[in-house]
Amino acid sequence: MDVRVYPATRLEGTVNPPSSKNYTTRYLLAAALAEGESLIRYPAESEDAAALKRCLADLGAELIPDGPHLRVRGFGANPRNPGTLNPGNAGAVLRFLMAVCAATLDEITFVTDYAESLGRRPHGDLLDALAQLGAQVESREGRLPITIRTGPPAGAGSRSGWERPPSGRVGRLRGGTVRVSGSVSSQYTSALLFAAPLIGEDVTIEVTGDMKSRPPIRQTLQVLQEAGIRVEAGDDLRRFHIPGGQRYRPREYTVPGDYPGAAALMAAAAVVPSDVTIPRLFPDEQGERQAIDVLRAMGADIAHDGQQVWIRGGRPLRGVRFDGDPFTDAVLALTAAAVLAEGETVFYNVENLRYKECDRISDYRAELNKLGARVAEERDKLIVRGRPEGVEGGVTVESRIDHRVIMGLTIVALRAREPVVIRDAHHVAKSYPAFFADLRGLGARVEEH
Numbered sequence: 001m002d003v004r005v006y007p008a009t010r011l012e013g014t015v016n017p018p019s020s021k022n023y024t025t026r027y028l029l030a031a032a033l034a035e036g037e038s039l040i041r042y043p044a045e046s047e048d049a050a051a052l053k054r055c056l057a058d059l060g061a062e063l064i065p066d067g068p069h070l071r072v073r074g075f076g077a078n079p080r081n082p083g084t085l086n087p088g089n090a091g092a093v094l095r096f097l098m099a100v101c102a103a104t105l106d107e108i109t110f111v112t113d114y115a116e117s118l119g120r121r122p123h124g125d126l127l128d129a130l131a132q133l134g135a136q137v138e139s140r141e142g143r144l145p146i147t148i149r150t151g152p153p154a155g156a157g158s159r160s161g162w163e164r165p166p167s168g169r170v171g172r173l174r175g176g177t178v179r180v181s182g183s184v185s186s187q188y189t190s191a192l193l194f195a196a197p198l199i200g201e202d203v204t205i206e207v208t209g210d211m212k213s214r215p216p217i218r219q220t221l222q223v224l225q226e227a228g229i230r231v232e233a234g235d236d237l238r239r240f241h242i243p244g245g246q247r248y249r250p251r252e253y254t255v256p257g258d259y260p261g262a263a264a265l266m267a268a269a270a271v272v273p274s275d276v277t278i279p280r281l282f283p284d285e286q287g288e289r290q291a292i293d294v295l296r297a298m299g300a301d302i303a304h305d306g307q308q309v310w311i312r313g314g315r316p317l318r319g320v321r322f323d324g325d326p327f328t329d330a331v332l333a334l335t336a337a338a339v340l341a342e343g344e345t346v347f348y349n350v351e352n353l354r355y356k357e358c359d360r361i362s363d364y365r366a367e368l369n370k371l372g373a374r375v376a377e378e379r380d381k382l383i384v385r386g387r388p389e390g391v392e393g394g395v396t397v398e399s400r401i402d403h404r405v406i407m408g409l410t411i412v413a414l415r416a417r418e419p420v421v422i423r424d425a426h427h428v429a430k431s432y433p434a435f436f437a438d439l440r441g442l443g444a445r446v447e448e449h
Contacts, residue, residue: 001449002421002424002449003410003446004446005413005414005420005422005445006413006445006446007390007415007416007417007419008444010272011272011273011275012442012443013276013443014276014277015265015278015438016438017258017262017265017278017281018258018261019043019255019258020044020256021046021258021431022219023256023284023286024046024048025049025052025090026220027040027043028040028053028056029052029096029194030226030227030248031061031253032056032059033074033100033194033197034247034250035075035076036073037071037074038071038072038074038252038253039069039070040070040253040254040255041069041252042068042255043069046430046431046433047088047089047429047430047431051088051090052097054088056072058082058085059085060079061074061075076247076248077104077198078104079104079105081107081108083109084110084111085097085111086110086112087110087112089114089117089401090118092187092190094112094118095126095187096187096194098110098123098126098127098146099192100194100195101148102148102173102195103150103195104198105150106149107147107148108147109145109147109148110144110145110147111144112145117357117402118144118357119144121357123139123142123144123146127139127148128181129180129188133176133178133203134150134173134174136148136149137149150172175199176202180192180208183209183212185355189220189240190216192205193220193221193224193240197246200245201244202241202244203241203242206238206239207239212325212328212352213325213328213352214287214326215288218285219286221233222285228247228249229242229246229248256280256284256286257278257279258286258431259291260330260431261435262278263291263330263334264407264408264435266278266292266300266309267337268411268414268444270295270300270311270315270337271337272313272415274442275312275313277309281304281308282307288327289327291327291333291334292309294322295337297322298319298337298341299318300313300315300337316342316388318342319338319341319342319343319344320341322347323347323348324347324348324349324350328352329404331350331360332364332404335347335382336407336409337411339371339373339387339391340386341384341386341388343385345386346382350381351380356402356404357400357403357404357430363400363402367398367405367409368408368409370397371392371393372391390415391416392417392418393413394416395420396421397421398423399423401424407432409422410425410435410436425448
């Protein structure tokens with residue numbers, strides 16, 4: 001599906017943000033890893049959530065819709081083995097399940113239908129960590145397809161070099177200390193945190209190198225605590241100790257609103273005359289809450305009372321300089337706002353944007369500049385020279401099969417002189433299926449083709 005986005009004169013109304021993609025993923029996994037029934041209130045209806053639900057069902061979980069909620073009957077530490085799992089284009093789903101399956105199954109293969117997106121993303125740091133715990137891994141230089149084994153290789157004998165885990169259980173990782181790099185993605189650390197309680201022995205996780213995206217790790221720790229798992233975490237989130245002998249407990253979870261998706265709505269409302277309210281945005285561990293502070297620093301009229309956000313757009317915006325790592329998933333939406341601000345904006349320490357569904361620095365820069373923006377890049381920076389008068393538009397741009405790119409391009413298109421066509425815009429459903437419908441509800445003109 002392509003969309004044509006027309007210049008907007010005003011946005012007005014109340015729009016509910018999607019439910020948090022990150023929290024939905026974590027609550028679904030925690031519920032499946034418990035024996036018994038859990039209730040998840042207001043889970044996200046996104047492609048990532050659908051991908052995880054498919055995989056969990058393949059592993060033996062029962063997922064029962066209950067109005068806007070979902071009941072999950074978990075498989076605990078004993079999933080069935082489907083042989084192959086396909087997480088679609090969901091990187092977090094893949095990484096979390098690789099660790100969990102390594103801790104519970106003797107062999108599993110992961111594949112994807114998205115060879116040019118998830119198929120190109122690196123996972124070597126997590127695979128190295130799993131190997132330290134006793135897994136054997138086959139991959140294409142750390143990329144999919146990936147096979148993980150924790151039982152003996154076929155034909156293994158006393159001279160094969162394979163050692164049975166100390167517990168004597170084939171199909172389980174061993175405990176001990178594992179070191180994992182934090183320089184590419186925090187998802188590797190979160191994956192190990194979810195898997196550690198399933199091993200049955202004490203596990204210590206040490207994060208090495210430059211550490212990216214601490215807020216998602218805090219989300220993981222919050223969910224684990226709610227699920228009854230005790231984790232001793234260092235203040236700097238570089239060392240974690242998970243005592244053995246723990247089990248996930250079934251319970252009720254409530255998913256908050258999604259700040260990354262809401263950031264796109266906030267940025268859209270900030271760059272055109274508007275009066276927009278976004279409810280269901282509570283204080284939690286989502287780093288993208290800082291989008292409110294960034295837009296306020298840019299001069300936007302924005303307020304947050306801990307329950308909802310109000311934006312009254314139309315004020316002139318000015319350039320800012322921010323470390324984007326704490327709010328990675330809002331950087332592209334905020335960059336779009338910066339395209340329409342006065343002066344220079346720099347978001348630095350964002351190299352990990354290069355390892356997402358696409359290269360969110362180079363690819364996004366190229367598409368923005370097609371619109372008439374003035375965006376440059378360095379290895380870990382997006383640098384914007386704003387055009388407060390708006391951009392030319394009147395062109396067709398590529399989605400790069402990336403939901404964040406699609407939302408960012410749409411924001412800029414609202415201030416283009418001529419309509420903009422975004423190709424393959426249906427990929428916005430990865431995190432925010434109702435994005436275009438919600439914009440139309442606020443008064444934007446967006447046509448689907």
